Amino acid sequence: MYEDIEEILFNEEEISRATDEIAFRINRDYVGKNPVIIGVLKGSFIFLADLVRRLDIDFTVDFIKASSYGDKTRSTGNVDIKYHISADIGNRDVIVVEDILDTGYTLSYITEYLRGFSPHSIRICTLFDKPGRRVVPIKPDYTGFVTDDLFIVGYGLDYNEKYRGMPCVGVPKTQSKKIKE
Ligand code: IMP
Ligand code: MG
Secondary structure (H helix, E strand, C coil): CCCCEEEEEECHHHHHHHHHHHHHHHHHHCCCCCCEEEEEECCCHHHHHHHHCCCCCCCEEEEEEEEEECCCCCCCCEEEEEECCCCCCCCCEEEEEEEEECCCHHHHHHHHHHHCCCCCEEEEEEEEECHHHCCCCCCCCEEEEECCCCCCEECCECECCECCCCCCEEEECCCCCCCCC
């Protein structure tokens, strides 16, 4: 089914263990709190679903969608909010959940945008982090895996909308350094 995958980098068990560890930390850090967990569409939807099933705190789930545009292979700082949160995050603790942190343009724009609604706190949770690609200085508070500068797919991450449902994460044969939504 996934014969056009060059190499599997993270299998289901590894992803599950990393998600356990992040959930453990969030459960510990947010005891007695009721954070708004904001998933960045579309890539975070599978990670978010697996993460919240491991939480034993109260929380609200919401979503935001941002597009960064330019050409197909290079990220630019032009980010646009395409789908807005519906929760009132004023004075709430916010956790932004992302699939992968790359140049940082998207998440820095989203966090600045969310700060405009005066939340009590904002933290960033990303399953994958590619710090070597960073253009905007932004650090996640919770990370599953630090990865090399490779384009990866699966577990929500896509290449032209393909592979989102793949339960593991790997490098497609037609690997592109940068395909932006
Ligand atoms: P940033 O603004 O460059 O940090 O871009 C982050 C977004 O780019 C992520 O939310 C993904 O949608 C996409 N992206 C970056 N790297 C990858 C990758 O390796 N695979 C799939 N999508 C990626
Ligand atoms: Mg994304």
